[in-house]
Amino acid sequence: GQNIDQPTEMTATEGAIVQINCTYQTSGFNGLFWYQQHAGEAPTFLSYNVLDGLEEKGRFSSFLSRSKGYSYLLLKELQMKDSASYLCAVRKTDSWGKLQFGAGTQVVVTP
Amino acid sequence: DSGVTQTPKHLITATGQRVTLRCSPRSGDLSVYWYQQSLDQGLQFLIQYYNGEERAKGNILERFSAQQFPDLHSELNLSSLELGDSALYFCASKPGLGNEKLFFGSGTQLSVL
Numbered sequence: 379g380q381n382i383d384q385p386t387e388m389t390a391t392e393g394a395i396v397q398i399n400c401t402y403q404t405s406g407f408n409g410l411f412w413y414q415q416h417a418g419e420a421p422t423f424l425s426y427n428v429l430d431g432l433e434e435k436g437r438f439s440s441f442l443s444r445s446k447g448y449s450y451l452l453l454k455e456l457q458m459k460d461s462a463s464y465l466c467a468v469r470k471t472d473s474w475g476k477l478q479f480g481a482g483t484q485v486v487v488t489p
Numbered sequence: 490d491s492g493v494t495q496t497p498k499h500l501i502t503a504t505g506q507r508v509t510l511r512c513s514p515r516s517g518d519l520s521v522y523w524y525q526q527s528l529d530q531g532l533q534f535l536i537q538y539y540n541g542e543e544r545a546k547g548n549i550l551e552r553f554s555a556q557q558f559p560d561l562h563s564e565l566n567l568s569s570l571e572l573g574d575s576a577l578y579f580c581a582s583k584p585g586l587g588n589e590k591l592f593f594g595s596g597t598q599l600s601v602l
């Protein structure tokens with residue numbers, strides 16, 4: 379099996395930066411995904427890392443260290459609409475492409 | 490809009506009943522995945538189909554079953570429903586079995602009373 383750990387909740391101010399950490403333990407690692415989910419809505423894709431390093435996409439960046447089993451999602455210039463749950467998900471090799479999700483980190487952006 | 494369609498959006502039923510949730514994947518996607526999300530819990534993988542065949546099973550109860558039809562739409566059948574089955578059920582699709590990202594439908598909110 380695999381364990382995926384991320385903080386339950388984080389609070390930050392509009393315009394600030396927040397970093398959401400995710401640690402995982404798995405064999406046969408084959409990629410890490412970040413999804414955003416607003417309450418009661420579908421998760422939407424944010425980023426994908428399979429190699430070590432930083433992937434930047436606008437206000438969102440994601441980092442991966444495979445040797446440490448660690449990833450983070452960095453949200454810059456926070457906006458009120460960024461208040462949502464952020465899900466870390468791991469894909470294993472020979473898993474037919476399915477994703478194993480963490481419990482999610484609820485980010486609350488305050489004015 | 491992800492292109493994945495799920496019906497119905499909301500379903501209210503009683504314990505002991507049976508329901509069917511329907512999913513139409515994005516055009517051209519052969520892989521369909523079903524996930525369950527209970528209150529305060531993460532997305533739990535239930536089952537996956539690829540081009541009509543079951544490929545992977547997760548924590549799916551024996552009371553639950555699914556299938557994927559020749560037109561690639563999928564149905565999740567939940568029977569002998571219990572209060573604890575109340576959850577948001579998501580369907581997701583992607584083109585194949587590789588590293589493509591999953592596209593999620595808007596979910597079916599099931600309430601068992």
